[in-house]
Amino acid sequence: MKKIFAITFLLILMSGAVVFGEDLTGVDLLLKMDEMMKTEQKYMEEEMILYTSSGSERHRKVKVWNKSTDGDNMLLKFVEPASVEGTGFLMIEDDMWLYLPALGKVKRIAGSAKQGSFMGSDLSYEDMEALGSSGFSEDYKAELLKKEKIENRDTYLLNLSPVDGELSYSKLEVWIDSKMFLPLQIFYYNENGEKIKELKTFNYKMIDGRWTSMKMQMKNLQKESMTVLKVNEISFGKEIEDKIFSTRFLEMGN
Amino acid sequence: MKKFIFIIAVLLLTVSSGVNAADLIGGEFKLENTYYESMKEKHPELMSVFNLELDQQTWNGGFHIDLKFSDDLNKNQLEIALNEAYINYYGDDYDLHFGKQLISWGTAAEFNPTDNINPMNPEDIFGDKQVLTMLKGNYYLNNNYELSGVIIPFHRPVKDSFNFMGNEFKVEAVEDDLANTEYAIKLSGKGIEGFDYSLSYYHGFEDIPTAVIKMTPGGPVPDKIYFREYSIYGVDFATSHKGVGYWLEAAYTVPEQGDEYYSSVIGADYKFENGFYLEGQLIYQKDKFLNENVIIQQGLEKEFARIHNFKLGSLYNLDTEGYMIKPQFEFSLDDNLILNLSYTESEGDLMGNEMFNLESGLNMDLTYSF
Numbered sequence: 001m002k003k004i005f006a007i008t009f010l011l012i013l014m015s016g017a018v019v020f021g022e023d024l025t026g027v028d029l030l031l032k033m034d035e036m037m038k039t040e041q042k043y044m045e046e047e048m049i050l051y052t053s054s055g056s057e058r059h060r061k062v063k064v065w066n067k068s069t070d071g072d073n074m075l076l077k078f079v080e081p082a083s084v085e086g087t088g089f090l091m092i093e094d095d096m097w098l099y100l101p102a103l104g105k106v107k108r109i110a111g112s113a114k115q116g117s118f119m120g121s122d123l124s125y126e127d128m129e130a131l132g133s134s135g136f137s138e139d140y141k142a143e144l145l146k147k148e149k150i151e152n153r154d155t156y157l158l159n160l161s162p163v164d165g166e167l168s169y170s171k172l173e174v175w176i177d178s179k180m181f182l183p184l185q186i187f188y189y190n191e192n193g194e195k196i197k198e199l200k201t202f203n204y205k206m207i208d209g210r211w212t213s214m215k216m217q218m219k220n221l222q223k224e225s226m227t228v229l230k231v232n233e234i235s236f237g238k239e240i241e242d243k244i245f246s247t248r249f250l251e252m253g254n
Numbered sequence: 255m256k257k258f259i260f261i262i263a264v265l266l267l268t269v270s271s272g273v274n275a276a277d278l279i280g281g282e283f284k285l286e287n288t289y290y291e292s293m294k295e296k297h298p299e300l301m302s303v304f305n306l307e308l309d310q311q312t313w314n315g316g317f318h319i320d321l322k323f324s325d326d327l328n329k330n331q332l333e334i335a336l337n338e339a340y341i342n343y344y345g346d347d348y349d350l351h352f353g354k355q356l357i358s359w360g361t362a363a364e365f366n367p368t369d370n371i372n373p374m375n376p377e378d379i380f381g382d383k384q385v386l387t388m389l390k391g392n393y394y395l396n397n398n399y400e401l402s403g404v405i406i407p408f409h410r411p412v413k414d415s416f417n418f419m420g421n422e423f424k425v426e427a428v429e430d431d432l433a434n435t436e437y438a439i440k441l442s443g444k445g446i447e448g449f450d451y452s453l454s455y456y457h458g459f460e461d462i463p464t465a466v467i468k469m470t471p472g473g474p475v476p477d478k479i480y481f482r483e484y485s486i487y488g489v490d491f492a493t494s495h496k497g498v499g500y501w502l503e504a505a506y507t508v509p510e511q512g513d514e515y516y517s518s519v520i521g522a523d524y525k526f527e528n529g530f531y532l533e534g535q536l537i538y539q540k541d542k543f544l545n546e547n548v549i550i551q552q553g554l555e556k557e558f559a560r561i562h563n564f565k566l567g568s569l570y571n572l573d574t575e576g577y578m579i580k581p582q583f584e585f586s587l588d589d590n591l592i593l594n595l596s597y598t599e600s601e602g603d604l605m606g607n608e609m610f611n612l613e614s615g616l617n618m619d620l621t622y623s624f
Contacts (some may be wrong), residue, residue, distance in 0.1 A: 083589065248397075
């Protein structure tokens with residue numbers, strides 16, 4: 001019995017070594033990471049915790065629907081706290097709308113809103129799009145720098161440079177786990193080459209056949225603030241109807 | 255007394271329906287402190303406002319009830335009002351909303367020429383409008399196109415008296431008659447090749463009275479003071495190009511008697527990389543008193559210390575030289591507690607009519623949401 005265990009253990013080790021030793025290019029690795037993170041559809045209930053530089057905390061709970069079968073679509077609704085409950089955000093490709101219950105109407109948002117922070121967090125709209133639905137491979141060229149261990153995990157370190165000048169970052173450094181192909185850490189650099197943000201992921205779970213990070217932490221190094229996103233519920237398999245991604249559902253209750 | 259009975263009935267109905275109260279009850283408590291320049295040595299106004307909202311919404315329908323308890327602490331005067339109370343039903347490709355409600359139309363910021371269904375609140379011209387009992391239906395042709403219809407059975411004016419040479423005259427009310435039913439329709443498209451637009455039509459009675467003056471040997475006297483029947487044709491659109499948001503909204507009003515009038519807004523907004531949000535609008539209007547005005551409106555917003563907000567709003571009327579400037583700080587003290595400090599400096603006719611003028615003063619309010 002011990003022998004069987006030993007052989008099995010050796011085979012697992014070898015398979016890991018084969019994967020880690022595989023001759024993958026930066027482009028292959030980025031595509032694999034996007035494949036793992038991108039889904040045709042996803043429903044999430046998340047908690048967003050904002051930490052300011054002075055140590056204050058603000059809590060938000062949101063429900064998010066994503067679908068990318070016919071372009072990238074996202075519907076987000078705030079559930080808590082009461083002061084923002086009912087506020088909704090809809091994105092269909094490049095079009096964006098916001099629903100504020102106090103105004104009682106849907107308002108189109110200018111494209112430049114993507115330059116700001118996403119709902120007051122340390123993530124920008126661009127970050128949310130890349131991490132949540134669109135991935136990185138369409139916007140960045142990837143180069144494999146080295147393999148290294150972080151937090152006792154084997155990772156590939158990639159350098160990503162933007163394909164065109166419309167993105168907010170001049171460079172990204174991404175550490176991809178060699179087995180799950182999820183990003184463990186991303187460093188974001190501005191035009192002057194200064195590191196401005198740090199993203200770390202935690203609590204990995206296999207859900208509906210794919211690895212998923214259940215916690216994400218984005219630090220803004222310039223503002224000394226931090227946002228933590230915790231996934232409370234997630235589903236990849238449940239069918240999301242196309243009609244959800246409309247201004248009608250943005251206004252409706254849930 | 256009737257209001258108390260209604261409130262108790264609503265609460266009993268809610269509790270007995272077995273719905274989880276925590277999911278159903280919400281609202282806010284607000285302490286408002288205002289000091290106007292004209293008050294000189296007097297104490298500032300102090301109001302406490304408690305809004306109790308009962309709200310149950312699902313993908314199939316729901317209801318919303320909003321009760322407002324306001325107390326003027328200087329006069330110890332409590333007022334209770336039923337703000338909104340309506341039910342929603344969501345069908346496959348249509349919605350129905352019935353009851354006392356507010357309907358907001360238009361794409362422009364704050365000043366919306368096509369938003370004519372609910373009358374403004376005479377005590378708070380730039381605040382929430384007055385609620386009306388009405389039936390609203392929406393039919394969704396697809397994910398982008400929507401047809402809305404509104405039926406308003408009863409006319410509710412902004413004011414029911416008319417001041418002429420220092421004397422108040424009672425206005426002839428619009429009769430409660432089926433033929434006087436007000437209605438509106440709107441066709442809107444959203445996300446059509448990057449554009450949102452709508453075409454609207456409203457038929458009803460003006461909210462502000464009109465007087466027919468006759469000359470007598472003793473001088474001019476109002477012969478007839480009434481609310482004119484009128485139609486409003488509206489159009490609006492919004493888009494975004496190279497990061498800049500653009501919008502246009504216009505309404506053309508045709509009263510059954512007298513001259514036609516109109517108003518239009520063109521505006522743009524942009525959010526800079528450093529988080530500054532800038533918005534500008536140009537308003538051109540000929541109002542019901544046939545005054546023509548060109549007004550410039552501007553808004554600036556920037557968050558600070560991650561969770562607080564600074565806003566600066568201003569308005570300048572090129573014809574009357576009336577202006578308003580309002581800096582405002584919004585401090586988030588907790589997840590549900592917000593402190594708002596603002597100062598309004600205002601002088602002259604802002605919109606070409608003294609009805610819309612604001613008084614300079616300081617305002618502080620503390621709002622707790624639950």
